[in-house]
Amino acid sequence: MFVSACSTLPLTAAQREIWIAEQRLGKGNRVFRVGEYLEIDGQVDPALFEQALLLVVADVDALHVRFVEERGEVRQVVRELGDWSLSRVDLSAEPDPEQAARRWLDTAVARPMDLAEDRLFEYALLRLGTDRFYWYQGYHHAVMDAFGSLLITRRVADVYSALVQGRPVAPSPFGSLSDLLDAEQEYRDSERFTDDRAYWTERFADRPEPTEIVGRPSTTPERYLRHTTGVEPTELDELRASARRARVPWSYLVIAATAVYLHRTTxxxxxxxGLPVTARLNQVQRRTPGTASNVLPLRLALRPDTTLGELLGRIGERVLELGRHQGYRAEDLQRDLDLPAHVGTWYAPVVNVMSFDYAVSFAGLSTTAHSLSSGLVGDLTFAVWDRRDGTGLTVDLNAHPEICSDHELATHHRRLLTVLRAVKTMAPAEPIGRIDLLTDEERAALLTVPDDIPQATETTLPGLFEARVGASADALAVVCDGSGLTYRELDERANRLAHLFVARGVGPEDVVALALPRSTDLVVALLAVLKAGAAYLPLDPEYPPARLAHMLADARPAL
Structure with a gap:
């Protein structure tokens, strides 16, 4: 530990936002748990492993803190950890050790951690057999992110290897918690911070609406849905080869596939x-375990005739810009733009491509890493893990259970992978509109008309409404803010307005824009447009002017 015990320090910006979010959710919520396990092939010495872990944890300031409120301000107190030990769990006698390990891991990562009371990390070594072990790491996201966890993993592997081989343990390369705080304050006092703020507020001054394919959650659940699949090393090699031909990083193809899927679906x-970044701007931050990650918006314009090469070029420009301005917190941007608070981020889905060198070994023993939880999801997160260990890719799709079922999640996951595989084989000059989202089975199901399908009646919506007027003319049809209209009154008002529309030349194939608040007048106007034979375009008067202008330019209404 580099910071003296009992020292009281301010929170980093990332920690403060997690603290605020957790206070809204209440104690006992587990969505801010971060966890993974490392599969170790070979015989591990548990005593030496624990010794290595104790040495490493002693040098990680972020793991020594608890959060306190002092005079209305939240701070973190660095404390001595006291006696703690590595949990050793022997599952080798279980009928199915791997299944037993999965149950144990699922239970562990689901346990909440109290920022004010609990130790904010936990480790366990699970023995599945003589030469098969799982090392579990669990953290509260307020003290550790995925990049910080990787730093700890590498250091434990190095220290364990030195102990097994009888070599001296090299000095810790880690920076201190004070270093992280100093680097952040230096950034916030710099011209770079001012420039970053100007960049983001200008780029999103029109407060664009998010592109949603599963809706937006209203609550934070106790758990998230996850669908996971693997991409074989041969497919990863093909993805990398395609990226080399296009002269872009392969992660751009993942981003392109996700953007195309949203465009084609919506x-x-x-x-x-949403694009996660490490937000570690200097060498000190890049060698200090802790939490600093940020999720920033990546805005892309695309049309069916946009070529893959054009889209990759735009992604390259935007990602480079985003990287130059990654220190500015997404939460600050949300406040700058006066956007409503949402669960997770105000843009979605999040595309998280994690390509870290996980080819670590413990005294020659090979490892494979597996993610368990990465913190708050929001509505949808597409996570692609490249551990660079020769095992290919792990592809997760995480979703909020309030707005997505297991079946829907599996469908989105399958189609995203379909688009990714299509992008992988496309020539840069091909338009993205040619990408097919459906499997052969899905297309056959859509094109096949069942024999017992009921026949549609020869009527229209205005016709159905007029039949209702004839049957219940004096019944209440619509109520809003204490006033209402009967079916007869609604029909008469809609007819008068429809005649006005027709007199203005409105008819079939036309669009009429309606900028009205939610009211009886809006219902009258909607019905009148349909009676005139046209289609309506509802415009929310609360939308930003730039968004309204875009909608009007795109729809080109007749009135």
Whole structure:
């Protein structure tokens, strides 16, 4: 530990945002748990492993803190950890050790951690057999992110290897918690912070609406849905080869596939993805375990005739810009733009491509890493893990259970992978509109008409409404803010307005824009447009002017 015990320090910006979010959710919520396990092939010495772990944890300031409120301000107190030990769990006698290990891991990562009372990390060594072990790491996200966890993993592997081989343990390379705080304050006092703020507020001054394919959650659940699959090393090699031909990092193909999927699924010509970044701006931050990660919006314009090469070029420009301005917190941007608070981020889905060198070994024993939880999801997160260990890719799709079922999640996951595989084989000059989202089975199901399908009646919506007027003319049809209209009154008002529309030349194939608040007048106007034979375009008067202008330019209404 580099910071003296009992020292009281301010929170980093990332910690403060997690603290605020957790206070809204209440104690006992487990969504801010971060966890993974490392599969170790070979015989591990548990005593030496624990010795290595104790040495490493002693040098990680972030693991020594608890959070306190002092005079209305939240701070972190560095404390002595006292006696703690590595949990050793022997599952080798279980009928199915791997299944037993999965149950143990699921239970462990689901346990909440109290920022004010609990130790904010936990480790366990699970023995599945003589030469098979799982090392579990669990943290509260307020003290550790995925990058920080990787730093700890590498250091424990190095120290364990030295102990097994009888070599001296090299000095710790880690920076201190004070170093992280100093680096952050230096950034916030710099011109770079001012420039970053100007960049983000200008780029999103029109407060664009997020592109949603599963809706937006209203609550934070106790758990998230996850669908996981693997991509074989041969496919990863093909993905990398395709990226080399296009002269871009392979992660750009993942981003492109996600953007295309949103565009094709929603029809949106502008998509906004959340892109996680390490937000570690200097060498001190890059060698100090802790939490600093940030999720920033990546805005892309695309049309069916946009070529893959054009899209990759735009992604390259935007990602480079985002990287130059990654120190600015997404939460600060949300406040700058006066956007409503949402669960997770205000843009979704999040595309998280994690390509870290996990090819670590413990005294020659090979390892494979597996993610268990990465913190708050929001509505949808597409996570692609490249451990660079020769095992290919792990592809997760995480979703909020309030807005997505297991079946829907599996469908989105399958189609995202379909688009990724299509992007992998496309020529840069091909338009993205040619990408097929459906499998052969799905297309056959859509094109096949069942024999017992009921026949549609020869009527229209205005016709159905008029039949209702004839049957219940004096019944109440619509109520809003204490006033209402009967079916007869609604029909008469809608007819008068429809005649006005027709007199203005409105008819079939036309669009009429309606900028009205939620009211009886809006219902009258909607019905009148349909009676005139046209289609309506509802415009929310609360939308930013730039968004309204875009909608009008895109729809080109007749009135």
């Amino acid at each position: 029809g949106a010509s502008t998509v906004i993805l």
